[in-house]
Amino acid sequence: MAKPFLLGVLGGMGPLATLDFQHKLLQATPADSDQQQLPSVVWNVPQIADRQKALAGLGPSPLPQLLQGIEKLNQAGASHIAIPCNTAHHWYDELSRASNAPLLHIVDATMASLANLAHKPQRVGLIATQGTLDAGWYQQRLAQQGIEVLLPNDDELQQWFVPGCYAVKRGALHEGGELLAKQAKALLARGAQQLILACTEVPVALEAIAAPFLAQTCDPSQALAQQCAQIWLDYHHSYSTHIQRNNSNK
Amino acid sequence: MAKPFLLGVLGGMGPLATLDFQHKLLQATPADSDQQQLPSVVWNVPQIADRQKALAGLGPSPLPQLLQGIEKLNQAGASHIAIPCNTAHHWYDELSRASNAPLLHIVDATMASLANLAHKPQRVGLIATQGTLDAGWYQQRLAQQGIEVLLPNDDELQQWFVPGCYAVKRGALHEGGELLAKQAKALLARGAQQLILACTEVPVALEAIAAPFLAQTCDPSQALAQQCAQIWLDYHHSYSTHIQRNNSNK
CATH class of the missing domain: 3.40.50.1860 (Rossmann fold)
Incomplete structure (x- = not known):
C-alpha cells in the first residue's frame, strides 16, 4: 500500500x-x-x-x-x-x-473541470490578480483548447478587483462581493460565456452576495x-x- | 518574548x-x-x-x-x-x-462566557452527548454558580439528540437541525431560560435551519x-x- x-x-x-x-x-x-x-x-x-x-x-x-x-x-x-x-x-x-x-x-484541476462541461465555452473571462494574469497559466492552457480569453483591464483591476479582494481579506464580504460583481459583469458584457474565478477570495465574496451569474462561473478552488x-x-x-x-x- | x-x-x-x-x-x-x-x-x-x-x-x-x-x-x-x-x-x-x-x-471557556451575560439565567438546559452528560463537567460548574440544570431524558436522547448528531456527521444538516431543535424546544418547554449547546455538531445544525431560539443559546465552540x-x-x-x-x- x-x-x-x-x-x-x-x-x-x-x-x-x-x-x-x-x-x-x-x-x-x-x-x-x-x-x-x-x-x-x-x-x-x-x-x-x-x-x-x-x-x-x-x-x-x-x-x-x-x-x-x-x-x-x-x-x-x-x-x-x-x-x-x-x-x-x-x-x-x-x-x-x-x-x-x-x-x-490548481490550474490543472481547473482545466480538468472545464473539460467536463457539457458545452465548451468559446470565450472565457478570467478574474485574477495581476500576478496570476502576468503568469499566463490560464491564458496558455485555454488558448491550447481554442478558447478565447477576456481579461480585466488596468482600470477595472484598480477600481474593482484589487479593493474587492482586500475587502474580503478584512472580512467585508458584502463590500468585496459588490466590487467583484462589477468586475464579473464587465467581462460578461464584453461577451464572456463563462468566468474563471481565479483568485480564491472571489467565489467566497460572490457566494456571500448570491451573485445571479454564479451558474456561469468556474471555481478553481x-x-x-x-x-x-x-x-x-x-x-x-x-x-x-x-x-x-x-x-x-x- | x-x-x-x-x-x-x-x-x-x-x-x-x-x-x-x-x-x-x-x-x-x-x-x-x-x-x-x-x-x-x-x-x-x-x-x-x-x-x-x-x-x-x-x-x-x-x-x-x-x-x-x-x-x-x-x-x-x-x-x-x-x-x-x-x-x-x-x-x-x-x-x-x-x-x-x-x-x-472548552468548559472553562463556556463558564467565562456565561459569566459575561447581562442576566444570569436561573435554569439552563444542557444539550450534550451521553458521555458529556455522564462526566458532569457542566452540571458541577453550573451548580457552583447556583444555576439549576435541566438535562435531556433517555427517550429524547435516543429519538432526537443521537440521530440529529449523526445526521450532521453525514452532512444532512437540515435533518439534523430539525431533530436537534426538537431536543432544544423540549428543554425550553420545561423552563430552561438558556441552552448550552455542549456538542459542537449542534450549533452548526441549528444555524443551518436558523432556529428561532438561537438568541437563547450559549455555544461552547x-x-x-x-x-x-x-x-x-x-x-x-x-x-x-x-x-x-x-x-x-x-
Missing part, C-alpha cells in the same frame, strides 16, 4: 479562502460518517508576505514562509499538498522541489477540492478492497 | 464542527488584513474511533488517535491547543500530560474561539509593543 492518504493544505492566503476550500472538500466527499471524510492537516498561518505586492516589486517575497508551510505539512505526514491560492502558484516549482509530497496544481476528494475516494476504495482481500485470504 | 503564538486545533470530531470552529475564530478576531488574522494549524483527521460508542462501552477508545493529533500539533509548533469537541474532553487529562502546549478547556482570539490579540499587541520599543531604542 502507498503512504496513508493525508491532504496537506497550505492555507492562510487568505484564512477565509482556506476555510472556503475546506468546505468544498467536505461537499466533494460523499460520506456517511466522520470516519469516511477526507483527512487533512491545514497550515492556516496568514503571516505571509503579501503575494500581490511581492509580484509587483513592492514588498518582500513570501517564499520563505511558503517553504516553512511546506516543511510543516511534510513533517506532519502529508501525502499530497493543495494550495488554495492561485497567486501563490507563482512559487509552485520552488515549493515542489522542497516537498516530498506531490503538490497538486472547487475544482482543486474535487481533485483532492477523488484521490481520497480512490485511496479509500483501494484500501477497503485490500482489507477485504486480506480478510478473505485468512 | 514567549514562544510564537500558533493555535493547534485538534479537529475531525466531526470535520464540519471543526470548520465551524475555524469560522468562529475568524469572526472573533478583528483584522484589517490577512497578516492580522490568528495563525493556526488544524489536525482535521476524522479517522478517530467514535467517542460516543467508546464511552458507552461499545467500541475502541479514541485515545491513541487523539494522542497522535496532539503529538502532530506539538511537532508543528503549536503554542496552545483547542479541541472543538466536548465529548473528547473526557480524555483531557491524558492529552494534557502528553502535550507541551497547554490545552484550553464560540466561547472557546473567543478565548483563543483573546490570547492571540494579547500576544499580537505585546509583540507589536515590543517591536515599537525596540525601534524607539535604536
Whole structure:
C-alpha cells in the first residue's frame, strides 16, 4: 500500500479562502460518517508576505514562509499538498522541489473541470490578480483548447478587483462581493460565456452576495477540492478492497 | 518574548464542527488584513474511533488517535491547543500530560462566557452527548454558580439528540437541525431560560435551519474561539509593543 492518504493544505492566503476550500472538500466527499471524510492537516498561518505586492516589486517575497508551510505539512505526514491560492502558484516549482509530497496544481484541476462541461465555452473571462494574469497559466492552457480569453483591464483591476479582494481579506464580504460583481459583469458584457474565478477570495465574496451569474462561473478552488476528494475516494476504495482481500485470504 | 503564538486545533470530531470552529475564530478576531488574522494549524483527521460508542462501552477508545493529533500539533509548533469537541474532553487529562502546549478547556471557556451575560439565567438546559452528560463537567460548574440544570431524558436522547448528531456527521444538516431543535424546544418547554449547546455538531445544525431560539443559546465552540482570539490579540499587541520599543531604542 502507498503512504496513508493525508491532504496537506497550505492555507492562510487568505484564512477565509482556506476555510472556503475546506468546505468544498467536505461537499466533494460523499460520506456517511466522520470516519469516511477526507483527512487533512491545514497550515492556516496568514503571516505571509503579501503575494500581490511581492509580484509587483513592492514588498518582500513570501517564499520563505511558503517553504516553512511546506516543511510543516511534510513533517506532519502529508501525502499530497493543495494550495488554495492561485497567486501563490507563482512559487509552485520552488515549493515542489522542497516537498516530498506531490503538490497538486490548481490550474490543472481547473482545466480538468472545464473539460467536463457539457458545452465548451468559446470565450472565457478570467478574474485574477495581476500576478496570476502576468503568469499566463490560464491564458496558455485555454488558448491550447481554442478558447478565447477576456481579461480585466488596468482600470477595472484598480477600481474593482484589487479593493474587492482586500475587502474580503478584512472580512467585508458584502463590500468585496459588490466590487467583484462589477468586475464579473464587465467581462460578461464584453461577451464572456463563462468566468474563471481565479483568485480564491472571489467565489467566497460572490457566494456571500448570491451573485445571479454564479451558474456561469468556474471555481478553481472547487475544482482543486474535487481533485483532492477523488484521490481520497480512490485511496479509500483501494484500501477497503485490500482489507477485504486480506480478510478473505485468512 | 514567549514562544510564537500558533493555535493547534485538534479537529475531525466531526470535520464540519471543526470548520465551524475555524469560522468562529475568524469572526472573533478583528483584522484589517490577512497578516492580522490568528495563525493556526488544524489536525482535521476524522479517522478517530467514535467517542460516543467508546464511552458507552461499545467500541475502541479514541485515545491513541487523539494522542497522535496532539503529538502532530506539538511537532508543528503549536503554542496552545483547542479541541472543538466536548465529548473528547473526557480524555483531557491524558492529552494534557502528553502535550507541551497547554490545552484550553472548552468548559472553562463556556463558564467565562456565561459569566459575561447581562442576566444570569436561573435554569439552563444542557444539550450534550451521553458521555458529556455522564462526566458532569457542566452540571458541577453550573451548580457552583447556583444555576439549576435541566438535562435531556433517555427517550429524547435516543429519538432526537443521537440521530440529529449523526445526521450532521453525514452532512444532512437540515435533518439534523430539525431533530436537534426538537431536543432544544423540549428543554425550553420545561423552563430552561438558556441552552448550552455542549456538542459542537449542534450549533452548526441549528444555524443551518436558523432556529428561532438561537438568541437563547450559549455555544461552547464560540466561547472557546473567543478565548483563543483573546490570547492571540494579547500576544499580537505585546509583540507589536515590543517591536515599537525596540525601534524607539535604536
